[in-house]
Amino acid sequence: MSRRATHLAPRLATHLATHLAARLATALVWAPLLLASAPVQANPLDYFGFGARGPGMGNAQVALADDFSANYYNPAGLATRDALQLQLGYTYVDLALALNGYDLGVDGVRGFQGGLVVPGDVWGHRLAVSLGLYMPDERITRLRALPEAQPRFALYDNHPQRIVLTTSVAFELLVDTLYVGLGLTYLSDTKGQLDVTGVVDLRDAGGTTLQTAVDVDFVAARYPSAGIVWKPNDNLRIGLAYREEFDLTLDIGVVVNGDIVLNGASDSPTTLVPNARLEVASKNSNLFAPRQLTLGVAWSKMQEDQAHPCWTLTAELGWYQWSRFKTPTAFLTTSLDAGTLPLSIPENPVPLSPDFSDILVPRLGGEVFLYNSENFDLQARAGIYWEPTPAPSQRGDTNFVDGDKFGFGLGLTLGFKDLGALLARPFYLDLAATFVTMPERSHTKLDPADPTGSYVSSGSFFGFATSLRLDFGGEEAP
Amino acid sequence: MMTTTTTTLLQLLRTLFRASIIALALPACAAEGGREGGGDNLPDRGITGWERSASDTTKPFVLTTEGMPLGGASAVVVAGQVLVYGHRVSAESTFELFRAEGDATGASFAAPVPLGVAGHDPSVLRVDGRYWLAYVDAANAIALATSSDGRTFTALATTGIAADRRGPSLVIEGDRMRLYLSTGTTLVHTEAVRSDAPSFGPEVEVLAPGIGCVDPSGVAEACWDEDAIVDAEVRRATTPTGGVVYRMFYAAHAGGDSDIGFAASYDGVTFERFPYNPVLTGTFDERSPTSVIAAGIYVLLWDESRSTTVGGLVRATHVPTAPSDRW
Numbered sequence: 001m002s003r004r005a006t007h008l009a010p011r012l013a014t015h016l017a018t019h020l021a022a023r024l025a026t027a028l029v030w031a032p033l034l035l036a037s038a039p040v041q042a043n044p045l046d047y048f049g050f051g052a053r054g055p056g057m058g059n060a061q062v063a064l065a066d067d068f069s070a071n072y073y074n075p076a077g078l079a080t081r082d083a084l085q086l087q088l089g090y091t092y093v094d095l096a097l098a099l100n101g102y103d104l105g106v107d108g109v110r111g112f113q114g115g116l117v118v119p120g121d122v123w124g125h126r127l128a129v130s131l132g133l134y135m136p137d138e139r140i141t142r143l144r145a146l147p148e149a150q151p152r153f154a155l156y157d158n159h160p161q162r163i164v165l166t167t168s169v170a171f172e173l174l175v176d177t178l179y180v181g182l183g184l185t186y187l188s189d190t191k192g193q194l195d196v197t198g199v200v201d202l203r204d205a206g207g208t209t210l211q212t213a214v215d216v217d218f219v220a221a222r223y224p225s226a227g228i229v230w231k232p233n234d235n236l237r238i239g240l241a242y243r244e245e246f247d248l249t250l251d252i253g254v255v256v257n258g259d260i261v262l263n264g265a266s267d268s269p270t271t272l273v274p275n276a277r278l279e280v281a282s283k284n285s286n287l288f289a290p291r292q293l294t295l296g297v298a299w300s301k302m303q304e305d306q307a308h309p310c311w312t313l314t315a316e317l318g319w320y321q322w323s324r325f326k327t328p329t330a331f332l333t334t335s336l337d338a339g340t341l342p343l344s345i346p347e348n349p350v351p352l353s354p355d356f357s358d359i360l361v362p363r364l365g366g367e368v369f370l371y372n373s374e375n376f377d378l379q380a381r382a383g384i385y386w387e388p389t390p391a392p393s394q395r396g397d398t399n400f401v402d403g404d405k406f407g408f409g410l411g412l413t414l415g416f417k418d419l420g421a422l423l424a425r426p427f428y429l430d431l432a433a434t435f436v437t438m439p440e441r442s443h444t445k446l447d448p449a450d451p452t453g454s455y456v457s458s459g460s461f462f463g464f465a466t467s468l469r470l471d472f473g474g475e476e477a478p
Numbered sequence: 479m480m481t482t483t484t485t486t487l488l489q490l491l492r493t494l495f496r497a498s499i500i501a502l503a504l505p506a507c508a509a510e511g512g513r514e515g516g517g518d519n520l521p522d523r524g525i526t527g528w529e530r531s532a533s534d535t536t537k538p539f540v541l542t543t544e545g546m547p548l549g550g551a552s553a554v555v556v557a558g559q560v561l562v563y564g565h566r567v568s569a570e571s572t573f574e575l576f577r578a579e580g581d582a583t584g585a586s587f588a589a590p591v592p593l594g595v596a597g598h599d600p601s602v603l604r605v606d607g608r609y610w611l612a613y614v615d616a617a618n619a620i621a622l623a624t625s626s627d628g629r630t631f632t633a634l635a636t637t638g639i640a641a642d643r644r645g646p647s648l649v650i651e652g653d654r655m656r657l658y659l660s661t662g663t664t665l666v667h668t669e670a671v672r673s674d675a676p677s678f679g680p681e682v683e684v685l686a687p688g689i690g691c692v693d694p695s696g697v698a699e700a701c702w703d704e705d706a707i708v709d710a711e712v713r714r715a716t717t718p719t720g721g722v723v724y725r726m727f728y729a730a731h732a733g734g735d736s737d738i739g740f741a742a743s744y745d746g747v748t749f750e751r752f753p754y755n756p757v758l759t760g761t762f763d764e765r766s767p768t769s770v771i772a773a774g775i776y777v778l779l780w781d782e783s784r785s786t787t788v789g790g791l792v793r794a795t796h797v798p799t800a801p802s803d804r805w
Contacts, residue, residue, distance in 0.1 A: 100718040102519035102800035149694075152516050349695040397696070442719040448742035449750040451694075453523045453802050454717040 044109055044134055045072045045164055046289060047156070048093050049409075051113065052430035052467035055091075056411015057365030058383025060314045062296035063229065063239030064365075067469060068115025071132035074227035074241040074294075075168035075181025078117055078128040083471040088114040089430070091134070093463030097153045097438070099401070099455045106156050111136035113467070126172035126179075134164035148329040148351055151452055153459070154391060154400035157328070162287070168225075176231065183225035192216035196256040199264050202272065207264025210256075234306060237298040239316075245291040247326060253281040260338065273339035281333045284351075285326035290390075294318035296363075303369070311368040318361040322390030325356040327398075354400050356390040365409075377415030377428070384408050394443040397450075401457045403438040410434075428469040436461040521718070522798035524769070524776030525740050526757050531585065531793040540779070541578055541587040542790025548576070549781035550599040551791050552711065553584065553768045554609075560584035560772050561628065562779065562791065563611070565598035573598035575613060577629065583772045584779060584793055595631060597621065599766065601648045601711065604628070612648040612657060620646050620659065622676065638678035639668065645709045645766075649724070649746070656712070656746055658726075663687055663706040665728065667747055685710075685741055685749050687730065694753040702755050703730030703739055709766040712746075715805035724749070725803060727767035727778065730756075736763035738780060758794065771804060 049055040051069030065073035066080045068087050092110040096103055115132035146152055170181035193215050201207030227241035260273040296316030300309035329351035336345050365383030372378075384407065391402035411432035418426070438459040445454045532538035541562060542548065548566035555561070560580040565573045575597050576590035596616040603610045609628045615621040620639045623631035643659035643666075650656075653672045658665060665685040670676035688704035710728035717723050724743040729736050737756035741749040758764055758778065767780040776796040783789035 097516070099519070099521055100800060100802055102521075104516045104520070105518035106516040150517075151520055157516055349697075444717070444719050444721060447750050448723050448744045449740065449752045451523070451525065451752070451754065452521055454719040454721060454723075455521045455802060456718050 044111075044136070044162055048091060048109055048434070048461075048463060049465070050132065050134070050164075051087065052089055052091075052432040052465040053381070053411060053413070054432075055434045055463070055465045056381045056383065056409045056430070056432035057314070057367060058363045058385040058407055058409045060296060060316050060363035060365035060383050060385070062227070062241045062294045062316050062318075063237045063298040063314055064296075064312065065239075068117055068130055068132045070117075070170075070181070070227075071115060071130050071166035071168045071183060072164075074229060074239045074296075075130070075183045075225060076170050076179040076227040076229040076241075077239065078130050078168055078181055079119075079126045079170035079172045079179040080229060080231070081117070081128070082119055082126070083117075084119060085117040085469060085471050086114075087116075087467050087469045088112070089465060089467030091463065091465040093434070093461050095156060095459065095461050097156060097457075097459035099151055099457055101456070101458070104151075104153065106153055107138070109136065109463070110138065113465070122171070125175065126170075128170045130166075130168050130170070132164070132166040132168075134162075136163065146328070148327070148398055149452060151394075151399035151401055151455070153402060153457075154328065154354070155402050166225075178231075179229040181227045181229075184222060191251045193253040193255060196254065196258070198258045199269070200256075200258055200260050200276070201264030201269070202260060202262055204263070204265055207261070207266070207269065209264070210258065234302055235300050237300070239294075239296045239298075241292075241294045241296075243289075243292040245321060245324060246287075246289050247285050248287040249283060250286040250330075251281070251283045253279065255279050260341070273341055275337075276339060276341075277335075277337040279333075279335040282330045284330035285328055288325050288328075290324065290358075291321040292318055308369055308372065311366065313366045314364070316363050318363070320359050320361060320390065322356040323358045325354055325390065327351040327354050328400075329398075352396065352398050354398060355392050356400075357392070359388045359390045361385060361387045367411075375416070375418045377413065377417070379413040379415075381411040381413075382409060389441075393441065395446050399443075399452055401443070403441040403457050403459065405436050405438050407434065407436040425470055425472060428471075430465075430467040430469065432465045434461070434463045434465070519800040521802040522796075522800050523803045524771070524796050524798060524801060525752055526754060527796045528758050528778055528794035529796065530760075531795065538792050539782075539790030540580075540585060540793045541590065542788075543590060545787050547783055547787060547789035548590065548791065549783070549789060550709075550766050551768050551779050551781055552600050552602045553770045553777070553779050554602050554604050555770050555772050556604055556628070558582055558773070560587075560770060560777065561602075562587060562768075563593075563600045563602040564590070564781070564791065565600065565613075566590065572596060572616070575600050575611075583775055583795065584770070584777045587791075591629075593629065593631060595623070599645050599709070601646050602628075603648055603650055605650045610648055610650055612646040614644055614646065618642065618644075620657070622648070635675040636670075636678065637675075638670065640681060647710050647712045647726075649712050649714050651714055651722075658684065658710055658712045660708045660710065662708070665707045665710050665749075682747055684743070684747055685726075685728070685751075687732075691751055691755075692753060696753075701751075702732055702737070703728075703751075705731040705733070711766075711768050713769065713805045714746075715803040718802050723803060725769070725805070727757075727769050729765045729767060729780070735759075736765055738764045738767045738778075764792070771801065774798075774801065776801070 049059040050072040054061040061073035066077040070077035094108045095106045097106045113134045117130045120127040168183040195213040196210050198210035223244045223246040225243040230238045256278040259271050260276045261269040261271050263269045298314035300312040332348045334345045363385040367381030370378045387405040389402040389404050414429045440458040546566045551562050551564040553562050562578045568574045575593040575595040578587040578590040580587040597613040600613040609625040611623040622634040625631040645660040647658040655672045656669045666681040667684045668678040668681045670678040687707050688701045691701035693699045707730045713725045715725050724746045726741045738758040739755035740752035740757050743749040762782045764780045769778045778794045782792050
């Protein structure tokens, strides 16, 4: 290496880094804004349920859901009812997730939820189409790629910060017996590139002139869900639901093209390297939801008039394919062509695999009809579930923290059937309270000099959900 | 059915507005959020992020004696007060041990009080209300002493400690005594059963200069401490998971400079270097680090020299939001 080159190398690196940082900042400002316009179906529902009936029963709904929440739990259930249905509500979950007993301040989840179920009839068979929406009222999306070693509750970091839009269609294959449903969701992968062209002056920033162009694409991705509900008799319902996995990536690249010169501000700059090129690409899995398959059974004891069940018990088992969870750490690749200048950029290490495992999640729920009159109905429900963590104890360099979850739910439905001038139609108010505890879990580092060190994770959630349901036409049902 | 839908649509919209008022009444009472998502109170081991109490280009000493350079500090927290034991050069040009009483966080100290013990590089511990002291005595041998008040020490008869060792660091756990010693370039460990006349066993090398350094991604790299490891202080700490970790701040030489690094071990013998070493560097050479947790703050003290007659104890602090290792 010549002495001159030795002096030029750090100057070039400094200039490139400065200009690169400025342009990259521009790109990072634009990218989330653009992405925010793309509604995505995502994880808030996986963690906290949909509607207010489900959370009140530990989200054991695959055999029972028949309102707008069936968009999530099992779209086939949409075809089991006759009434046009409109629901609107709110959900709020406060997270208290801690390391070593100190709360990390993980954002809670809160937002509006609602949906519409429009039933129809085709050749004497029920048909229903539905739309469900969860709209967080703080931020509609959040993208970020934290350093690999920074501890974070990997499943709750930025995953709940999402709009959820679901659409489904359901059909009654066999009258009053067999129903099928299909949901289809359009998602958006993000690919963006910042192109920078111009001249970089090694010695004088004033001699550097660069032009910037931002190009961000949202590539459509489709993720299906499907379900079946089988009612062999009035007492028994069996549901099976499938949700495909999805993985939203954040893919941002920066390309700097230009000449490296001396005296760029003068009329006759000296070109050291013509057409130098620096490429930086950052890619990470920003949102992952596992492939899921859930089987549930519900048994109801019907009232004598067969109008409503006296009580219902349901149990289900869900399989979540978390083993395909990809690291959320950004993988940075760089490439530099600086001609004869002796510059090189070391390769970045490949992010470590999170090594998550598939899990089985059992859920139990029940509800009982407490009171029924001409003007007022009252139902109560409860449910529990156990969700083992898919994440291994974080003993190495990664800190993707999670723990087993024990969830409890309680709920009520208040039915108001005759409010005169206030509301012409009956309406039902669902209320649910949920509590989830994440017992302490030790993460003992293999390296005693690990910067984060060993720690204990723990946590709990407390939340509630409300939903106001209006039925139009069809049989009145709680 | 679809006809019903059409005829009730307007009614639906009208009633929706009324119903939404009822539905939204409940959440309106809920607490508001606003936090930024999971970065608060991350575990903090008190290894990096040191903030010097004063600029290192002036005389940043929290403890000094004009004309009598002092050093070799070892700190301990007793009754909410930081005590420092060290050595200074007496008027007769010999080393003598002293004790200085500081405030709650070691920000200032009273004048040092001689212990009446000739020696240097003390390491002090307080276990079960009793003080234990290891130091290099006037004959340049490692000596042990104990005291009930921290002022008057009684020497212990020891055997098995190799000659020409320096920079002792003493760790006591149950009935076991561990000594970490510098050979001048390498750090070794020896141990004995705790008694009034401990007999130490064979030495085991625990950290050698220039070997086994890796960068934060685990790739081997040139060691920052390639010339010599000296002046180590080992603390037996408890991790949040209830385990034991031996924390070591040590001064090491490379390229004519002395800086401070960190290493740790689960068994007290096999130490791993911190991947972001050195953890403290400065204009002048840093030597003889000692660390305590005082009033919830990680405090690091070490000595620096400006000349043969000017030197003293320097302090840096790290205020953790969520301290993890404790000792």
